[in-house]
Amino acid sequence: MSGMTDDQLSEEARREPLIPIGQPARKRRELWRRKLLWIGVWLVFLSSPVHDLVSGDHTTGGTVAGWLGLTVFVVLYLSLLFRDMGATPYHPRLIGSLIGSMAVLATALSLTLGSAWLGLYCYVSVACGMVLPLRVAFWTIPATGATLLLVGLRTDEEEALNLLLLVLLIGFAMTGVSQLVRTTIELRQARATVAQLAANEERLRLARDLHDLLGHSLSLITLKSELAGRMLPEHPDKAAQQVADIEQVSRQALVDVREAVTGYRRPRLAPELAGARVALTAAGITAAIPAEPDLDGVPEESEAALAWALREAITNVVRHSAADRCTVDLVRRQTLDGPVLELSVDDDGTGGSGKGPGNGLNGLTERLDKAGGTLEAGRDKRGFRLTARVPAGSTPDVGSRS
Incomplete structure (x- = not known):
């Protein structure tokens, strides 16, 4: 990618988290790795x-009771946190009961x-901080510390203070x-919602355009058809005139629809760049996009193909x-084949499901083929990269520049 060195790319890769916080696990093994990292460290x-x-300082009954109590305590702790990190956490009342049981066992x-x-x-403190709501955790954590001090007065005050x-x-x-995990999950859900709303708005816009274009024409065609039907037995000449009007209106409607669809299917690159900036910003993604594209001598078909490629890439x-x-x-x-205009879109994301090109990329390949261009798309060491190239026509004479 232009503008970044290999060292910068390596630095970006090092900053990328090994386990993305708040991002759904794509594999069961990854889910277990996250759980072991967050829970096993304690x-x-x-x-x-x-x-x-194991030191043998207790009686046999005390040792057996200790192992049993410790096993129950660890099972309560692991089940509480593993379930909270899953898709269906425990009911709040059950969570309170489990944490209370842990505190009683610890005491x-x-x-x-x-x-x-x-x-x-x-x-007990970790469980309160991870599982309980923030307002509840703010008093249960100090309560855990106070219980520790009270028990320490009976066992070892210095150890309790430490x-x-x-x-x-x-x-x-x-x-x-x-809170960071919950906020990140909410942000990712908001991104998906923004993308869905953008797609819905685009469909609604096209529906509104077609309604405005065809509503009047189809209503007029219906009215004139009814008039022609009533006039046909007694006034064939007037009915013929109505049929001629119907033909004229339908032809004009067809022209309007073709123009509307052509305008919809052949977007311009400058508005698409502006729209891409808005879409990425709304989704919380840092965008680096050129302001004014240099399109001198670029055929309209090539520009439209690149605009479609940009739209599909940003949507993905x-x-x-x-x-x-x-x-x-x-x-x-x-x-060697002449001047080309190259569009590249790079992101530092996961690159999608990895199950091969979808309908969008297949459609882009067909569009670029018709325009004499090419498409390359796939994962790289940072994320995902899409590169589209189209013929650029004649280029300015660089030798004449001072």
């Missing part, structure tokens, strides 16, 4: 309880088995992460790519 706090159980195990179990309150700041920090940090970017940035370049090139 399992480090289990090291103290496990070490306490009981800490009071009976010692201060090594105080780290379980970190899991864990207090950590419990509060990770709890409130998880509220931020949870908005609806399917989940991109954050899109760049459009329009340059003239001199080839």
Whole structure:
């Protein structure tokens, strides 16, 4: 892509997240990888309880009860967070019951088995921050810290004080992460809605144009047909005149429809560039688009083909790519077959489903073939790239420029 070096492209690739936040997982393996990243990182706090159980400092009954309580606690924690990250989270009342059960288990195990179990309150705080609504998490997280201090007075006050700041920090940090994920999901849904509304508006515009063109003509044809039918037995000459008028009106209507459809099917490149900028901005995608295209000597058919290519590419970017940035370049090139005008559309998204070209790209290929052009589309190391080339006609004499 012009204007960017290989180092810049590599830097963009490094900044691209390995696991996009808020983006739906395309594969089951990716879904499990996300869950293990967000949930498994906190399992480090289990090291103290496990070490306490294997050290042999408790009776056999105490050890068995400890393992059983720890297993139930971890199952509650994992089921709560795994279900919350899935498509159908638990009912709010059940969520409250599960978090309450975790807090009760953490308290009981800490009071009976010692201060090594105080780290379980970190899991209670994480669950409050990730699962509960923001206004509820703002008082349940401090309540978890207060419970930790009260239990620490009976077990190890110094250890409880050391864990207090950590419990509060990770709890409130998880509220931020949870809000970020929810906001990102809402933004992606809004992008899809904007794309759908844009498509609906385009269909409505065409429907309005055809209605305005044909409404009057078809009404007049219907009226004159009724008049001709009533006049035909007794006044054939007047009926013939009505039939002639019907022919004239229908021919004019056909001309109007052809002009309307031709105008619709042959868009201009400058308005399409402006529309692409508006569509990308509305979808929350950073757009880099040239302001005024140089179309001197470019045949109308070539311009229309590039305009269609741009429209299809931008539609795909908005609806399917989940991109954050899109760049459009329009340059003239001199080839062995003559001058060409090249349009390239690059985005840093996922590139769609990856199941091969759809109807849109197949239709573009046919349009460009008719205009003597070519189409290239596919994924690259940054995202997805579409390149369309059409004959550009004669180019200015570069040797005459000073």
